[in-house]
Amino acid sequence: MSDLAELSMTEAADAFARGEVKAEVLVRSCLARIDAHNAKLNVTIRLDREAALDAASAADHARAIGITAGPLAGVPMMHKDMYYRKGQVSTCGSKIRKDFVADKTATVLLKLDAAGAIDMGTLNMAEFAQNPTGHNAHYGHCHNPWNLDYCTGGSSSGSGSGVAGRLFYAALGSDTGGSIRLPASICGITGLKATQTRVSRYAVMPLSFSCDNVGPLTRTARDAARFLAITAGQDPNDATSAPEPVEDYEAALTGDIRGMRIAVCDTYYFDGADAPVVAAFEAAMQALRDRGAIVEHVAAPSMAAIATYVSIISRVEGAAIHANWMREYPQDYAIHLNARLFGGYSVPGHYYVEALARRGPLLKQFVAETLTGYDLVATPTVKTRVPTLAETDIDENPANWSRFMAVSANTRPFNYLGLPTISIPCGFDDRGLPVGLQLAGRPFAEGTVLKVADAFQQVTDWHKASPKL
């Protein structure tokens, strides 16, 4: 094979399954990329080099003796350092948990293991997954492979930078306010947040249990479809996981989106948007029209309430989870994090209950107002151009707070609504940084979201653009 680094996750898996490439070759190729570029990107927290090579050798042996390979067999991955694996350290990107050894293994990791994926180690992330930019005061900031001065998006910063930099084929991220979709958008790759309750969160670090989601960062929508089919489903260890059947999402990727109806929300999502982002978004809508989709503009009058309530929930739940450490070790947090957590203790309890109680009615209202007669809602993933690390560094300059929070303005509402949402690349801004297109569907309509995303990628090359490192 000519350039292993440019294969997508599914291409690598299928090449292994056909016997065209060995797992050991794939792992060594990724290790070589990590050795060459990690010092610049600062992606990894723990690299399990020997374990990955041993797993690859086992996969190659199994295939050689005719054992049927799983759908991700032989494919090297790394994951955000908040997925617990029994006996291993999971730092959660923090100083406080730098020596925390997990006593259980995340359900999603077990499912990926069973599918044959090769886990090469853990990835840098925002401290306790609590920022949208990828800054980390303890393990160093992650850097954007398109320009090292720019932020990666967070909180799954290592996942975004590493997949975009072609250091491995896929990575788990987590998404409470956009933490999968933001690094996907900002690093120019694909990120999927499924319906709330769709994927088990067992043995995954909590941030805001009402809005936390588990999901993949990959290069293509097809990759995300396969990844989701493997990781989704009800889990007896996670009482919040949904019993809805898991579909064959890849089978739905026909490319035929003729007659599908896409709503563009004129309310909220374009307030303060930068012109290069809007231009890339409008070009993406035209590409979907050219494929036969119908794109129309709609209102979303409930957005102000949604944006307010999601802020209440994330603040209060984060404050509750971190209360003991905020009392005992407040200085062990980065400044931007303990500053953010502190405000959560001032929110009255009845406001928190109101925010949760209004969630169901507002979901129904949003669907009635905005999705009735439409299959999807489309927005820019990030409404502003990608900021630099310096422009969003609150620890150095608290005046950067508004720029910092603006990054996740378009992603947070979908965590409150619980809707399946994907970010795919749709262009570049005037500084050469990626722009993301966000597509959201009705609850459990991951198949529809992935179908349109894949159809877009069948006629565009944005997802194939590779940063020069």
Next chain:
Amino acid sequence: MEPELVPPTMEAIRRWSGVDCPNTAARQGLADMAGLIADMKKLRGTMVFEDEPSSFELALRQCKEPGK
């Protein structure tokens, strides 16, 4: 100038939660809560007596694609 809500809110947090203000940025973040307070004020009266958190999981199932 710092909004007047900041010192009494810091005291309330200390009293209720035992958490002290960790730094200047946290104090500034507290000042920014004035915006959230104003946003919540606009929503007063929208919650009805029977609204409850469990309605969300039900709404997820009820809002699925037609025919699914």
